[in-house]
Amino acid sequence: MLRGVLLDLGGVLYVGDVALPGAVEAMQRLRASGLPTGFVTNTTRSTRSGVAARLERLGFACEAGEIHTPAVTARAVIRERSLHPLLLVHPDLRWEFPRQTGAAPDAVVVGDAGDAFSYARLNQAFRVLIRGAPLLALARNRYFREPDGLSLDAGAFVAALEYAAGVSAELLGKPAPGFFRAAVRALGVPPEEVVMIGDDAENDVGGALSAGLQGMLVRTGKYRPGDETAVAGRAEVFADLAAAVTRILGSQ
Amino acid sequence: MLRGVLLDLGGVLYVGDVALPGAVEAMQRLRASGLPTGFVTNTTRSTRSGVAARLERLGFACEAGEIHTPAVTARAVIRERSLHPLLLVHPDLRWEFPRQTGAAPDAVVVGDAGDAFSYARLNQAFRVLIRGAPLLALARNRYFREPDGLSLDAGAFVAALEYAAGVSAELLGKPAPGFFRAAVRALGVPPEEVVMIGDDAENDVGGALSAGLQGMLVRTGKYRPGDETAVAGRAEVFADLAAAVTRILGSQ
Numbered sequence: 001m002l003r004g005v006l007l008d009l010g011g012v013l014y015v016g017d018v019a020l021p022g023a024v025e026a027m028q029r030l031r032a033s034g035l036p037t038g039f040v041t042n043t044t045r046s047t048r049s050g051v052a053a054r055l056e057r058l059g060f061a062c063e064a065g066e067i068h069t070p071a072v073t074a075r076a077v078i079r080e081r082s083l084h085p086l087l088l089v090h091p092d093l094r095w096e097f098p099r100q101t102g103a104a105p106d107a108v109v110v111g112d113a114g115d116a117f118s119y120a121r122l123n124q125a126f127r128v129l130i131r132g133a134p135l136l137a138l139a140r141n142r143y144f145r146e147p148d149g150l151s152l153d154a155g156a157f158v159a160a161l162e163y164a165a166g167v168s169a170e171l172l173g174k175p176a177p178g179f180f181r182a183a184v185r186a187l188g189v190p191p192e193e194v195v196m197i198g199d200d201a202e203n204d205v206g207g208a209l210s211a212g213l214q215g216m217l218v219r220t221g222k223y224r225p226g227d228e229t230a231v232a233g234r235a236e237v238f239a240d241l242a243a244a245v246t247r248i249l250g251s252q
Numbered sequence: 253m254l255r256g257v258l259l260d261l262g263g264v265l266y267v268g269d270v271a272l273p274g275a276v277e278a279m280q281r282l283r284a285s286g287l288p289t290g291f292v293t294n295t296t297r298s299t300r301s302g303v304a305a306r307l308e309r310l311g312f313a314c315e316a317g318e319i320h321t322p323a324v325t326a327r328a329v330i331r332e333r334s335l336h337p338l339l340l341v342h343p344d345l346r347w348e349f350p351r352q353t354g355a356a357p358d359a360v361v362v363g364d365a366g367d368a369f370s371y372a373r374l375n376q377a378f379r380v381l382i383r384g385a386p387l388l389a390l391a392r393n394r395y396f397r398e399p400d401g402l403s404l405d406a407g408a409f410v411a412a413l414e415y416a417a418g419v420s421a422e423l424l425g426k427p428a429p430g431f432f433r434a435a436v437r438a439l440g441v442p443p444e445e446v447v448m449i450g451d452d453a454e455n456d457v458g459g460a461l462s463a464g465l466q467g468m469l470v471r472t473g474k475y476r477p478g479d480e481t482a483v484a485g486r487a488e489v490f491a492d493l494a495a496a497v498t499r500i501l502g503s504q
Contacts, residue, residue, distance in 0.1 A: 119369045123404045126395065130402055142416045143378065150382055152375050156416035163411035164394045164404050 002214070002248055004189035005030060006180070009041040009051065011199035011221015012241055014058050016147035020220055022242035024059040030245050031061070033252065036187040039067045040180065040196065042139035042173040042203065044111030044154055045090040048072060068183040070138035070173030071096040074109055077136065077172065083107040085136065086128050088121060088157065090114055110161065110169070111138035112154040122160065129165035137169035141203055145222045174200075175207020184213065197244050199223045201230040209234055216244045254466070254500055256441035257282060258432070261293040261303065263451035263473015264493055266310050268399035272472055274494035276311040282497050283313070285504065288439040291319045292432065292448065294391035294425040294455065296363030296406055297342040300324060320435040322390035322425030323348040326361055329388065329424065335359040337388065338380050340373060340409065342366055362413065362421070363390035364406040374412065381417035389421035393455055397474045426452075427459020436465065449496050451475045453482040461486055468496045 007013065013023045030037060039062065043051060048071070052064040071093055078085060078098060086105035087097055090113050097109070108125045129135055140155035158169050173179055184191045191212040198204020199221035208215045215235035217228055228237045238244040259265065265275045282289060291314065295303060300323070304316040323345055330337060330350060338357035339349055342365050349361070360377045381387055392407035410421050425431055436443045443464040450456020451473030460467045467487035469480055480489045490496040 113371075115371045117371045117374075119365075119367045119404065122369075122408070126404050126408070127401055130395070142418070143382070149379055152371070152378050152412075152416050156374070156378070156412040159415035160404075160408040160412035164408040166394070 002035070002193060002195050002251065004036045004038075004184070004187040004194040005248065006038045006040045006183055006187075006194060006196045006208070006213070007241075008174075008196075008198035008200065008204045009039055009055070010043055011145055011223070012197060012218055013055070013060055015145055015221060017054075017058070018147070019058045019060070020240060022240060026240075026242040026245040027060050029249060033249055035248070035252075036189060037066065038183050038187055040174065040183045040204075041067065041069055042141050042154075043144075044070060044093060044138040044173070045114060046092050047096050050092060066186075068179070068186070070179065071111065073172045073179060073182070074136055074138060078107070078109075081107075083134075085109045086125055088113050088117070088125050089138070091116055105133065107134050107136060108161070109136045109138065110154055110158050112141075112144075113157070117157055122157065125161055126164050129161055129167055135161060135165070135167050135169040137171050137173070139173035139203075140169065140171055141174075141200070143222065150222065174203040175210065177207070177211035180208055180211035180213060184211075195248065197241065201227040205231045205235045216247075218244055254287070254445060254447050254503060256288045256290075256436070256439040256446040257500065258290045258292045258435055258439075258446060258448045258460070258465070259493075260448075260450035260452065260456045261291055261307070262295055263397055263475070264449060264470055265307070265312055267397055267473060269306075269310070270399070271310045271312070272492060274492060278492075278494040278497040279312050281501060285501055287500070287504075288441060289318065290435050290439055292426065292435045292456075293319065293321055294393050294406075295396075296322060296345060296390040296425070297366060298344050299348050302344060318438075320431070320438070321348075322431065323363065325424045325431060325434070326388055326390060330359075330361075333359075335386075337361045338377055340365050340369070340377050341390070343368055357385065359386050359388060360413070361388045361390065362406055362410050364393075364396075365409070369409055374409065377413055378416050381413055381419055387413060387417070387419050387421040389423050389425070391425040391455075392421065392423055393426075393452070395474065402474065426455040427462065429459070429463035432460055432463035432465060436463075447500065449493065453479040457483045457487045468499075470496055 084103040085107040089111040141153035195214040196208030205215035336355040337359040341363040389410040393405035447466040448460030457467035
């Protein structure tokens with residue numbers, strides 16, 4: 001029995017600035033069923049409200065409060081621990097974080113900074129880490145799909161800094177179990193009755209399973225043949241979101 | 253009995269553009285002894301003749317032929333396998349490589365490209381690797397010492413690409429045993445009678461030991477307290493090059 005649905009965004013609902021075939025209609029059917037729904041994304045190139053605006057533009061009605069991003073978690077961690085982090089994040093994401101003070105950085109936050117990744121900036125981060133400061137990773141995804149091909153995601157740069165400074169990052173986004181649990185709490189449904197739908201076998205589906213949720217893998221977005229072996233026997237696999245939603249609604 | 257000496261450069265002979273105290277005089281004593289000598293560097297920011305010119309400028313007489321760099325090895329590998337690599341190397345190193353043709357890249361070569369590392373360029377390399385092309389790493393050093401602090405070396409970017417593309421790099425520079433053996437062959441002395449002097453416990457000393465050489469670690473350059481534990485009981489440790497040379501000449 002399913003009583004709640006969490007969805008990944010890029011690669012499940014859309015790729016780049018184009019909704020995937022059938023995805024808008026599938027979301028309408030899911031919404032009409034009344035099942036509580038949330039969006040769990042490791043996209044770290046835009047703010048929560050930026051993500052909501054994009055979804056609206058592509059035809060997916062939603063509210064910013066339904067969207068769970070690693071930046072929101074990072075902001076809470078920074079406040080709790082009174083950190084003054086060096087931010088290696090996308091320029092569009094800067095205002096999700098407290099204003100940078102003149103204090104010497106005592107932590108590093110890495111997201112998918114895109115073109116803002118430069119040798120100089122990575123080197124600044126390295127020099128903070130080599131002094132023993134913690135490394136907070138918004139995500140450690142390997143790559144994501146853009147309209148013209150796969151592109152490097154935050155994980156590559158997290159790996160670079162971990163290797164150089166000899167440290168291990170603290171992961172805030174998927175597949176960290178705490179990130180899924182926060183999204184489940186917002187649905188008000190027990191984890192075992194929530195299914196996570198994603199195109200990333202490792203970060204979406206594997207992560208959700210580890211957090212006690214159910215999982216569904218879709219063969220869109222970054223999916224590459226063979227990915228399902230990572231979750232074989234533990235998650236169902238569907239051609240796309242429409243097929244997954246049909247299955248969810250058929251089992252109600 | 254020692255019959256040949258290999259030396260690392262940065263952090264042993266000099267840091268930045270300044271010779272280390274006593275290093276010029278120590279090299280003069282070593283040269284005067286007549287022991288065959290070579291330089292084995294993972295520096296991938298300049299050509300072999302650029303390295304030689306820098307040594308001369310700092311007061312270390314040498315010939316380009318005595319200098320062993322990963323780029324020289326890379327050039328040979330590229331020729332042998334008829335590769336058309338995408339080059340992620342320092343602009344000063346470009347001319348060590350065959351001229352780029354219009355052919356689609358079928359390999360990636362990574363050195364310490366410094367400020368030439370950009371998201372766009374790393375992403376191009378990633379897209380070549382994700383298609384199955386080999387990754388050739390000139391070096392995988394974590395960091396090196398600059399006058400104003402430690403800085404990210406090629407290894408960080410090799411780790412980033414390995415992580416994102418799910419591949420393992422083929423290492424051409426230190427600590428690859430083949431790289432040390434090529435330098436030893438140029439000395440005309442059996443490996444077990446050659447000592448490698450370096451400030452990097454892992455890449456200089458550990459690598460040399462793995463290739464059957466002897467090793468000496470100096471506490472200059474990138475050396476950080478505790479580094480010697482990695483080679484404990486297998487290599488001697490000295491305050492600097494002068495102390496190491498005194499020991500070598502005293503044992504003759």
